Amino acid sequence: MANEQADEVTSPASERTTQPAAPPAERRTPRRRASLLIDDLPTDRGSKLRRLGLRLVSIAIFFVAWWVVTRFELIDPKFIPKPGLVWDRFQQSIHTETKGTADFPIVKDGIQNYFLWQHWWASMQRLLWGLLWSVVIGVPFGLLLSTVRWFRLLFEPYLDFLRALPPLAYFSLLILWFGIGDTSKIWLLFLAGLAPIALSIVSGTRGIPRDRVLAAQALGASRLQTIRHLVLPSVLPDFFNGLRLAVGFILTTIVAAETTAGLPGIGGLAWVSKKTGNGDTVILCIFVIGATALVLDGLVKALDRKLVPWRGRG
Amino acid sequence: MTTNRLRRPLAAVAVFVALTALVAGCGSSDSDGGKASDTTTKDASGGATKAIDAPDKITIAYQAIPNGDLIVKQQKLLEKALPDTKIDWKLFDSGGAVNEAVTSGDIDFGLAGSSPVSRGLSQAIPYKVVWIHDVIGDAESLAVRSDITSIKDLVGKTIATPFASTAHYSLLAALNDAGVDPTKVNIIDSEPDDIYAAWSAGDIDGAYVWNPNLAKIKADGGKVLITSAELAEKGDTTYDLGVVATKFADQYPDVVNAWVKAQDKAVKLLNDDPDTAAEIIGAELEIDTKDAKDQIGDLIFVSAKDQAGTDYLGGALATNLEKAAKFNQEQGEIEKVADAKAYVDGVDAGPAKAAG
Numbered sequence: 001m002a003n004e005q006a007d008e009v010t011s012p013a014s015e016r017t018t019q020p021a022a023p024p025a026e027r028r029t030p031r032r033r034a035s036l037l038i039d040d041l042p043t044d045r046g047s048k049l050r051r052l053g054l055r056l057v058s059i060a061i062f063f064v065a066w067w068v069v070t071r072f073e074l075i076d077p078k079f080i081p082k083p084g085l086v087w088d089r090f091q092q093s094i095h096t097e098t099k100g101t102a103d104f105p106i107v108k109d110g111i112q113n114y115f116l117w118q119h120w121w122a123s124m125q126r127l128l129w130g131l132l133w134s135v136v137i138g139v140p141f142g143l144l145l146s147t148v149r150w151f152r153l154l155f156e157p158y159l160d161f162l163r164a165l166p167p168l169a170y171f172s173l174l175i176l177w178f179g180i181g182d183t184s185k186i187w188l189l190f191l192a193g194l195a196p197i198a199l200s201i202v203s204g205t206r207g208i209p210r211d212r213v214l215a216a217q218a219l220g221a222s223r224l225q226t227i228r229h230l231v232l233p234s235v236l237p238d239f240f241n242g243l244r245l246a247v248g249f250i251l252t253t254i255v256a257a258e259t260t261a262g263l264p265g266i267g268g269l270a271w272v273s274k275k276t277g278n279g280d281t282v283i284l285c286i287f288v289i290g291a292t293a294l295v296l297d298g299l300v301k302a303l304d305r306k307l308v309p310w311r312g313r314g
Numbered sequence: 315m316t317t318n319r320l321r322r323p324l325a326a327v328a329v330f331v332a333l334t335a336l337v338a339g340c341g342s343s344d345s346d347g348g349k350a351s352d353t354t355t356k357d358a359s360g361g362a363t364k365a366i367d368a369p370d371k372i373t374i375a376y377q378a379i380p381n382g383d384l385i386v387k388q389q390k391l392l393e394k395a396l397p398d399t400k401i402d403w404k405l406f407d408s409g410g411a412v413n414e415a416v417t418s419g420d421i422d423f424g425l426a427g428s429s430p431v432s433r434g435l436s437q438a439i440p441y442k443v444v445w446i447h448d449v450i451g452d453a454e455s456l457a458v459r460s461d462i463t464s465i466k467d468l469v470g471k472t473i474a475t476p477f478a479s480t481a482h483y484s485l486l487a488a489l490n491d492a493g494v495d496p497t498k499v500n501i502i503d504s505e506p507d508d509i510y511a512a513w514s515a516g517d518i519d520g521a522y523v524w525n526p527n528l529a530k531i532k533a534d535g536g537k538v539l540i541t542s543a544e545l546a547e548k549g550d551t552t553y554d555l556g557v558v559a560t561k562f563a564d565q566y567p568d569v570v571n572a573w574v575k576a577q578d579k580a581v582k583l584l585n586d587d588p589d590t591a592a593e594i595i596g597a598e599l600e601i602d603t604k605d606a607k608d609q610i611g612d613l614i615f616v617s618a619k620d621q622a623g624t625d626y627l628g629g630a631l632a633t634n635l636e637k638a639a640k641f642n643q644e645q646g647e648i649e650k651v652a653d654a655k656a657y658v659d660g661v662d663a664g665p666a667k668a669a670g
Contacts, residue, residue, distance in 0.1 A: 078514070099597070104389060104583070104590050106597045112405075172414055179420040180375075180404060260411045261375070261404035272405060274507055276378050277526050278600050 081280040086287075089280045090116070111281060112272060114264040120288060122264040123254055126182060130189025130250050131243075138194045138246075139239070142201025147227070163195035167256045175260060185257040192253040193246035200242020204235035237311045240304040247296050251289060266292075366568040371400040375412045375424035378405070379554055380525075380609040381447040382580030383425055384598040385591060391576035396569065410478050412557070416441050422562040423573060427480035428553040428631075432638035435660040436652045442563065443631065443661045444570060445556030445577050446621055451543040453612035454481045454552065455528055456488060457536035458520030465492035465539060468499050471519040474512060477503035478647070480552035483638060484542050485522035486645050487550040496645065510534075525609045526601070551634055554613075563662070574665040578618040585615055619670030627663035635660065
């Protein structure tokens, strides 16, 4: 058993060359490499403030440029809505509007009858479920792929096939199988997140230096012990990279998942607004999706820093 | 050291997974509960109609098309008629998506164009037409660059239209009527708003499309070559249709009648008070009342009484759907045409008769 695993983990040289992520040479000189990384810049108070200031300036420049371009109509206003219009849409999206006549009163919550946060939360639930399933299935799947030879021979082609498919191509099949409710959407998001998670585990496992595995086995570690005490901790940095990629993939798939019966949903709102020609609502949705992406990515990065303090020093 | 290194992250990953599950789980029950309370508090205007045998929940597939369906939704006409039933409105993107959803058994009522419905009946999708939401008049037209003066000039030109839509059908019918081989025209598939973008960029020579993008193209120098209203005079009428899953209609005939009655009320408002109707539809589509009114004006709305007659549900529609299926087959859009009976059985004028 143990021999077979050692074989797998450190196996053919040709495979190692396809994994340029962690060449052994760099692993031996981590300090020099680490000093080049942004994350390892000094983190005293002053520099933190400077970084924050730089970010705020960058955002301010963006909004001023947007305002100037639309104010002086440097680009046809058909193509870029004014910031004021997007702001009006935002106001509309968080208020209830009442109009109409006594016989036919019109009462409307937000945009498309839902408040902005209802759209956002509906999408977040789908995203979290999709992500949860990609982790629950993707991690063991990736471990099996990288440690069990016959499993890899059987299933790796399917994973490669799946991750090359554009989601819209098979979404209508998912609707036929799982209906128009959240099940088919969560399936789509799960499939979008599965490949990055599973492949990150595979790449992490293959990047473990051969001598470590041999050392563990020489000390009498069983296969399970090797996985638990060597493979899992070594794989964590790659897992977090995979998690960040998966969050990104799932977010880019949200609009596709919400093209059918996607209200409430921020992607569904963007889609229907595009179709009815409400460009300002589309921009609003883009901001919300983009901000969500930044926050989620920040969360995963923070979790990564907390849980993998040895990143880059392995 | 090693065990410490491992335990902490593993535990934290487990906590993360558990939290995600918890958060997602709480949320899904939360949103269901939040929306369910809406319908139970509404009072029916006529309390006497309580005896209707209705399910706990009805799922309706609607589309962003300016017709009576949006008035029924916005004014909660069906919720008022069926106070004990939760009405779940799902926004759909195209008639093709509605066909899929009926096949998967997820929706009870749906809105789809006559072209998708004709395809659906050819494939024996278990639904039937009980309502005509609108007859497509000038709302869909072929707009082209000003140097193109006849349909024959389209040979070698690039024309955009959303594939598998009523507009696509009308474009092929117009070419057919003029004796132009469709394979000689470069017909490309695109979403209406993308079609307008392509028009602005000068990438296409024309488009068969509907409002609001048709209006934008016209305002941007597009010249109308033929409209769906003109094609209708030649017998190639296109409609937006209301379908109901056959199983549902058999089980809850009273609900179908109530639904048709609600639609008929909306049609009455559209024809009697288009300003109010436009305001309601504008609110649903998130567009100006004026734009909504212009769009409504290009569609024709028919009362339940008239729909029950032989010009519509009572006869002509079944013939139209069969003809559309045959035409779609000739064009290679569908594989086979069903027996004539499938289209006759696929249209039911009964509920319209009862409401009219």
